Amino acid sequence: MSLDRSVLASVDGDQSSSSSSSSSIDSETYMVGFIVANIVGLQYYSGRISGREMVGLVREPLNRFDPNAIKVVNTHTIQVGHIEKKVSSVLAPLIDSNLVHVEGIVPKTPANTVRYKIPCHIHVFANIDAFETVKSAFLQNGLCLLSENNPLFSTSESVVVKEKKKSDLDEIFKLVDQNLSQNSVNGEIEPPKDFILPDLFVHQKQGLYWLYHRENSNELPPFWVENDAGFLNVLTNYQTDKRPDPLCGGIFADDMGLGKTLTLLSLIALDKCKVSTDGKCEVVEVENEQSVTRSRKRSRKGSKKQNTEELTGRASPKMTLVVCPPSVFSTWITQLTEHTKRGRLKAYLYYGERTQDVSELEKYDIVLTTYSTLGSEFKSSKDPIKKIDWWRVILDEAHIIKNHKAKQSSAVNKLNARNRWVVTGTPIQNGSMDLFSLMAFLRFQPFSTKSYWDSLVQRPIAQGNANGLSRLQALMATFSLRRTKEKALTGLPPKTIHICHVELSVEERQLYDEMETEAKSFVAKYIAKGSVTHNYSTVLSIILRLRQICTHTELVPSDIRSSLLSYNFEDASNNPVLLKKLVLLLQDSEDLDCPICLSPPSKMIITSCAHIFCENCIIRAIKSSISACPLCRHRLTESDLFSPPPEYTPEVDKSTCKPSSKATALLKLLEASRTENPSIKSVVFSQFRKLLLLLEEPLKEAGFKTLRLDGAMNAKRRASVIEEFGVSGAGGPTVLLASLKASGMGINLTGASRVYLLEPWWNPAVEEQAMDRVHRIGQKEAVKVVKMIANDSIDERILLLQEKKQKLAKEAFCKKGKDEKREIDLADLRTLMSL
Known part of the structure; x- marks a missing residue:
């Protein structure tokens, strides 16, 4: 539930380290002051700082030598050292209790600096209500926090950098924004016919061109320039004589239902081809083996050897790991079996009972696994996934890792890969902070370090500064591709959304x-x-x-x-x-x-x-x-x-239940559709399982044949319901009563053309995922979506919150934005309760 994170966890300014990633920096957070501290232990680490450079400050609560440790990393996320103990012992408890947020910058290093120490200005930010608590913590421990009333406050590198570098920084992003054409899709690639069976839509060929060139470009990453001394990051002032590695990968954020999976399979097929400048492919490797092999235990040594030779052939030099929710497995397998030539691409399901043999996995082109599987093996030394240097890692439905501190997020971040892809139609679900975990996985420096992300993007957005949004827009433009159904020109029938009051x-x-x-x-x-x-x-x-x-x-x-x-x-x-x-x-x-x-x-x-x-x-x-x-x-x-009681099963007395106003209105709409066309199929979504049960009887009495799909069903039963609903012809089911979360990912409901949402959700992205199970490639009819909203109620106020989230998600991929607050705050809770 997004409200519990975005509203309730932030209105008191009391967020935990465990969940802070899911909430934005409080919009009323200001700089309390700064302290000059030493970065120590430089001799033990390879990271270097060139002077007047932003640095990342990262808490290390599990450090075996010091539970208060705060490590310092440079713009390449390479460790430089630690903040000295007398300062970290005061800062760490404040950080852990979410009273403060800290940012660091190293002033120009004087010539007589002690060899293994570098001074650092640590800027401390907090909610105004916490100022006195924070100041008292420093004072009681004999540390000098230079606040605004101190004459030395003006020497803060934060102030100097803002005054001296602001125009340069904004100009950099402006130039990036003006050169978006360099990252636009300006070509097409035809996938190899020896691998991919169907003809791709134009937007898929263009997407394939963009994906391929993102993986094969040798350009400097954004915000790096070459100068006489080597290479300079113009955002953080980090200088190095080593050319930064190109950013191979990015965010593939096309609308749901535009065929991203098939486009990605075409990209994997290109691994076996030579691609010419005119977008034509020459196959350099052809194998004739089985395309999908489920993970299974082979108990006899003799049969294991035989099966290996029979199913896998020789090892592929370029392996792709696909991480997705279990519900999306079926999508990948269906696309493999129906849209690729048998034997050309071999896949292994690393799920359930699975091999621990690296050499076994290396015989497949594609390994499919889940976020929960990787999370469960996070600390395992035997996990073969971590031992492989993957050619490509694809995170499908990547918004699942929006909390960068969750175990499954940490697990995917530690994967070794040359090319890293984030795939999601909803990269922003609740706010701009959702993007940070994606940056961490992509390893896009310096934005993959939270302190850099906070100072350059998150804090300006939270405080309503237009520069923060414009920087985010420019940032997304450099390595993301997003096409909407309206612009992709797929020939997809239109989708219209109506409000039924x-x-x-x-x-x-x-x-x-x-x-x-x-x-x-x-x-x-x-x-x-x-x-x-x-x-x-x-x-x-x-x-x-x-x-x-x-x-x-x-x-x-x-x-x-x-x-x-x-x-x-x-x-x-x-x-x-x-x-x-x-x-x-x-x-x-x-x-x-x-x-x-x-x-x-x-x-x-x-x-x-x-x-x-x-x-x-x-x-x-x-x-x-x-x-x-x-x-x-x-x-x-x-x-x-x-622990709670056993799983809750709602009790429903259908015989005495009187239909609600919404149920009555729904029935009239369904009857009107049936009169218009008796074969029209409809999907009715609700988050309440009990409501789905309550609707069955009145719909049956009205002559509708219904099916139900909810989270209490196992995967086999759900697949059976979806298959039955997809069958056309007289006498078949015409109404599917579906729970939103059970229907949000990995299923195809294109047999229906009417969608009814019986209540609004906090998170509009969940609604979009549900309705786009119907409005996607394969849909032949115009899709009509109806939102049922009770007049003069909390329903209407939830719609207002949805609009705010949708606006931010949309503007992150656009060129211009307005100067206003972006995140849910206490005012939103007041609006929600009409206070």
């Missing part, structure tokens, strides 16, 4: 107004006390109930007030029964993510402070140097963690 019934309106009035008083109280984060789960629960009333009153219990508003969840450590009730309440919705890994909770755990996490995520967090809740900083031990 629904008036609540008298009974629904009365319940909603009573609930909202009481909810406002609770949320207003939390805002006034500055305790929204501490009451995170309560606020989520309140908002959830308001949304449910807008959709169907049967979704909420009859004793709604006693089940929610009379409880105080702030500290329920002595009431595990209450905690389990809260979990049951939140399980009513799919719209819930673990704040650490940003994925639906796996083995859900609720803490004594009423926050919900994955079991592995929260145990790892409290075993770190500070044993505290990542959201509210409440002290935690493993005894403060509670």
